[in-house]
Amino acid sequence: MARIETAFIEDMKPFGEDVAAACFNCGTCAAICPLVSDHFPRKIIRYVQIGAKDRILEHSRDLWQCLHCGLCTQTCPRGANPGEIILSLKRYVVANWRRS
Amino acid sequence: MYNPKDIIDVIGANVRMTRNPFGIPKFLVNSWHQDLHPPQKGEAMLFTGLMYQFVPYIETSTDYLARFEDSDWSQYLRYARYMPGYLSGLGLALLTPGSQKRKYNAILQNIVRILAASRVSFFYRPELDDYSGVLLYDLGDQDAFVQHARYVAAKLKKAGIRKLITVDPHTTYALKVLFPKYVEAEFDVTPYVELINLHSHNGTRRVTLHDPCFYGRYLAVSDTPRRVLSNMGIDCVNVRNSGSFTSCCGGPAESISPKLSDQIVRKRIDELKSTGEPIVAMCPICLGNLRKAGANVEDLANVIAAGING
Numbered sequence: 534m535a536r537i538e539t540a541f542i543e544d545m546k547p548f549g550e551d552v553a554a555a556c557f558n559c560g561t562c563a564a565i566c567p568l569v570s571d572h573f574p575r576k577i578i579r580y581v582q583i584g585a586k587d588r589i590l591e592h593s594r595d596l597w598q599c600l601h602c603g604l605c606t607q608t609c610p611r612g613a614n615p616g617e618i619i620l621s622l623k624r625y626v627v628a629n630w631r632r633s
Numbered sequence: 634m635y636n637p638k639d640i641i642d643v644i645g646a647n648v649r650m651t652r653n654p655f656g657i658p659k660f661l662v663n664s665w666h667q668d669l670h671p672p673q674k675g676e677a678m679l680f681t682g683l684m685y686q687f688v689p690y691i692e693t694s695t696d697y698l699a700r701f702e703d704s705d706w707s708q709y710l711r712y713a714r715y716m717p718g719y720l721s722g723l724g725l726a727l728l729t730p731g732s733q734k735r736k737y738n739a740i741l742q743n744i745v746r747i748l749a750a751s752r753v754s755f756f757y758r759p760e761l762d763d764y765s766g767v768l769l770y771d772l773g774d775q776d777a778f779v780q781h782a783r784y785v786a787a788k789l790k791k792a793g794i795r796k797l798i799t800v801d802p803h804t805t806y807a808l809k810v811l812f813p814k815y816v817e818a819e820f821d822v823t824p825y826v827e828l829i830n831l832h833s834h835n836g837t838r839r840v841t842l843h844d845p846c847f848y849g850r851y852l853a854v855s856d857t858p859r860r861v862l863s864n865m866g867i868d869c870v871n872v873r874n875s876g877s878f879t880s881c882c883g884g885p886a887e888s889i890s891p892k893l894s895d896q897i898v899r900k901r902i903d904e905l906k907s908t909g910e911p912i913v914a915m916c917p918i919c920l921g922n923l924r925k926a927g928a929n930v931e932d933l934a935n936v937i938a939a940g941i942n943g
Binding site: 603607 | 634636637638640641771772773774775776846850851877878880881883884885886889890893897900
């Protein structure tokens, strides 16, 4: 079971735009993503919202499947910029690797 | 899929040591200008960012990555970072066919001819033309990107360069958007396509353009190449996913997962082929990836240069 840490969105601020909270999990990003893979990126954005750090690190390889093509950001009805959230998560994970 | 950490470590180490992601000495990569002698004085500097020059080496390296992806051998990639970048880079340079290098150099030579024919005042100084570091940014290695971008920007500033003409969408995005945002380096950046001022009424051709994501969405300049082609008498037959809704060619995934990249590019090729018209690309990554998957694709610069000569 994932532990919920609502402060995680604050921890993410140094790594990119603070937009994950705007997402209402409609799944448009997952539907338009060329990867069409296991609710990516919707699921991982939900992990950011609930602060499921362990899940993010466990699924970190999925982040690098992202093509950074920007279709999700173009179509997001909430302006949550899913592409930028994924890029921020990559930075977070890389920083985590460097620390450990 | 390769472990992203292994790929990021190798690319980061290569950029630190040699200023390019493959570790290839710059004099071997950047030779396109040697026989052409582009102008050395002018208003704006032509900045290639070395992306077209890298494509033959990307093809060679991803060919090897594709052979070992998901095999037991893939785990040994982690040791590649311990090999000096210039050594692996020299090996890669030797494995890459000269014919491929000449093919991509010819695109840059055509861009110079197009700018000259459009009466654009430009110059080229190879010692100031560096890789932008955009792959480090895309991979999330922000510290390495910022460090490299500072180096590139400082060289340009020291030489008094203010205006840049770019040739590919990734370098354009890096210089236009990322450099001001992350290293506070502002340049007046214009993609060469926006400077083309050529007219021809001899052409009756039709083509299908593959819009790169960074021109279609991030920089929103999809109308420009269509206008340029129209002025040359060439009509564009659009596929459904074009302009700001273009589909990715899969190229950005080619280092982490050649298999994934191949799946995505094949879908895109099917869509592009549906018009029955010749396919034209304007990004070196898209061009290389579409060609690698077997599509018959021409670069925009070659199409326009053929219009000048014809």
